[in-house]
Amino acid sequence: MEDSYHITGYAEHFGTWVSLILLTFMTVFISVFGADLNTLTVATALFIASVKALVVAYYFMHLKYDPKIYRIMILIVMSMFVIFLIMLIFDYLTR
């Protein structure tokens, strides 16, 4: 291949893994022991899940080192999906 590409080091992968595991324990901890947060638990659980997803996509899936177009495309796809969700739930919330 003509153009050089980025090789992620083992240490970086390991670091990514550690942070993901930490986030997992955090979300389990909050849910099991912080049940009185009520609706907030859903929000935090989803927020942490999204952070994890972002970490996986950026480091494991290499998005961070890919050309910008990949980040733009996934951004468009995900925002479309979020708009779907909003428009869908809007119907149920306003019935």
Next chain:
Amino acid sequence: MEHSFSLPNSGHNYDAKASKLGMWLFLYTELLLFGGLFMVYMVYRALNPDAFLIASFNLNVWLGTINTVVLLTSSMTVAMSITAIQKGNSKLSLILLALTVAAAVIFLVIKYFEWGAKIEHGFWPGMDHFTNLPFGEQLYFYLYFFMTGLHGLHVVVGMVFILIVMKKIKNGSQNKNKNQLLENSGLYWHLVDLIWIYLFPLFYLIH
């Protein structure tokens, strides 16, 4: 090649970038495939918040956590195996992929026991205990079986994908200079992981 003409951009050339782009596009379709299920989940959970909460107590958080850790670890090994092959170390790459497959098997075995326990307790659609559940809880279990089942199917597919790539690394057709197939199977595997990252809190951590 005298006396011959070839176009500079040809669909018959090996083009790692094209196959990577293609893989990503395919991942979008997978995301939206599950996306449809997440929409259903969202609506039914919004309509039956309490039932979903009660139903979720039937799942074992710890098994779910273990499975999450297993999948995250396998994601790391597959990512490392790409690093290994890019550095020219096919052997290490193979070992790491074997670990990934092992993790996938562990995941599936744990899932098997989880499902088995549910079915033993009569939670499968149509069973006595199930039909007596309130509506919302039935919906919860429908979604649980459908979504984790489909996810499990993806785990199997990803596993097969990785096994094929392992064979290609062994016979040398995936190597230091040409390893897009491995990268693509890695991407696929990460997607399986990504989806689980959302399934886990949505089903196990409703508390």
Next chain:
Amino acid sequence: MTGTSASQPSYLDVTKGLFSWIFTLDHKRIGLLYLYTVGSFFLVGVILGVIMRLELFNPGADIIEAQTYNQVFTLHGVIMVFLFIIPSIPAVFGNFFLPIMLGTDDVAFPRINLMSWWLYVIGAIFALGTLIFGDGPADTGWTFYAPYSVKTGTNVSMTVLAAFVLGFSSILTGLNFIVTIHRLRAPGMGFNDMPLFSWALYATSWIQLLATPIIGITLLMILAERVLGIGLFDPAIGGDPILYQHLFWIYSHPAVYIMALPAMGIVSEIIPTFSQRTIFGYKAIAYSSMGIALVGYFVWGHHMFTSGMSGPSAWIFSLLTFFVAIPTSIKVFNWLATLYKGSIDIEVPLLYALAFIFNFLIGGLTGLVVGALAADVHLHDTYFVVGHFHYVMLGGTGFAFIGGLHYWFPKMWGKMYNKAVAKLAFAIIFIGLNILYFPMLILGVMGMPRRYYDYLPEFHTLNQVSTVGSWIMVTGLIIMLVNLFIAHRKGKKAPDNPWNGITLEWQTKSPPPLYNFDKMPKLAKGGPYNYPNAKNS
């Protein structure tokens, strides 16, 4: 496989035999495979349509009974939507011409391309298999609305599976085109130097890619409910059938643009060629395709105004629907502006393109009528809707398809058809179409509901007019097909560039050589439609 000798054989002559076709990796042959299969299913669909029209010639059950009628319109809808119109233009002309227009020799993934055709065939076998297996073809309408689709005894499962497999085929085509457009454009061809047909295909492919999975999963849910008893839409256990409608239309509305956008792409090719003039507003047309694709995702709710959706949702969807009209009319105005002061050649393809504009105008404006919340409450599920979407699908996309066929026929086979006969066929089809469908619009306003084998006596006359229209149209279709068939067999040899076009497909031989070009194609200076001798005033 990159090195090819200077005088290649044409793609039709390289190899012979059935297997050299059904296992070919050549995008042109795959395009033709699609043409033959898609075309055959179109004819099957037309026959079913004519049967319905015959049944409706008189009130009461004359030739088929109520249940059979239900199955016929379902099969008609499924065939026409999933087997004809969604694959039609992208899979046939897109496959054949996209690589040539971009100046390359194939799509990015030739093998996946072949696979998508095979998936199409498998899906088609499933769809028609319902005629033999199970308790007859589905009777739900092509929309498979839950909960009826879950309860009915007819073979919905297999039909749904067919739609799922066909969706996969469509995804693979779209994926292939996007990568082809990104990676394989000729050197020096930026996105904004692509022909507009490629732009239209690009937008279409994104819809295929991002919308189809949603119907895939929705249909799987129907399947799971029928086969495994995992019921997600059954109101008896707290499920919500309206949710099914949401999910169905999240795909199926954008699917309407899978049908319309490539058709607009063809029209955008035909019009500059036959006016010998630069297209007016290249960027406006190109970006409005993307605009339609984008807005098209967020208007699905206008199919559900009467379903019990919430009031605020309904009016938001209605409002958004009107926005689709903007990019669409941008295109129409640009086409008209291109024609203005062009040196117009009234050839057969142009006639189809102009008829497209006319029919699409009726289809589009009636679309706005049903998109308006208040009007739709009256018109929903009446023949107004049936008239509306036939104007769009047959009068629009169907005409563009036939127009494209006449436009590219000399390139595809290197033969020319009899133009006078083709014009005659055009006139008959056009007149037949309007006699067939315009009465439906009136019937709808009068209140005749769709999906019934029977009707009240006051609808008799208009139904008879409509049925006569179907005969006229079918006559025209037959003349057209026979004309093309004769041309294909023993037509005069066509020159390489019969229409004096300047997009890249006209620079190569007719029919094109195996790897599309014998020498490097030259891009037109100043954009793909910059006609050298045009009076650009």
